[in-house]
Amino acid sequence: QLQLQESGPGLVKPSETLSLSCTVSGASIRSSTYSWGWIRQPPGKGLEWVGTLSHSGSTYYNSSLKSRVTISLHTSKNQFSLTLSSVTAADTAVYYCARRWNYYETSGFETHFFDSWGQGTLVTVSS
């Protein structure tokens, strides 16, 4: 059974770097059927996509965060990670890691969606 588990500090000081890991069990992060992503949710607000990492290591980031975010693959540990630099209070959120299913139909239609999520971890930016 697939499980994703976020881990990392729950409190980060302003201007410092937020670092989170997502440990995947029940599936290989090297599978080409899937990519892996981070989504965040500020308290009481909606969902915001942060970025996605393919099995090959290609990355795609939210343009509003692109200069500050890095997502990396750690295949030996079956993990992927998120770093977000120069954080401010606006980065306070629950951070979710998720599996992105790269879905293909025989008709040729291709799409993708997040079919499995971690439980989320609250990161607060405060001095």
Next chain:
Amino acid sequence: DILMTQSPSSLSASVGDRVTITCRAGQSISSHLSWYQQKPGKAPNLLIYAASSLQSGVPSRFSGSGSGTDFTLTISTLQPEDFATYYCQQSYTTPTFGGGTKVDIK
């Protein structure tokens, strides 16, 4: 980025009601749309993908329709466990989510 607009932002309904939530994309996204359910303190849960395909394990009272710019999530007969917030998400370009629709008890 493609703007996703959900309506209404909240609604009150009773058990047994038929509920419809609308999601409009800022440009055509074909069928690259998913719907998620989120309960308080929990991660989102995938309900519908490719606009109308029901995710495995999701009750058949949930259905999705639409293509292009206008999409609908329908709950045919609202159950107590369906009171939650619902989000649409497009994957035509870099992902964006709608603002959410909170379904609460009338």
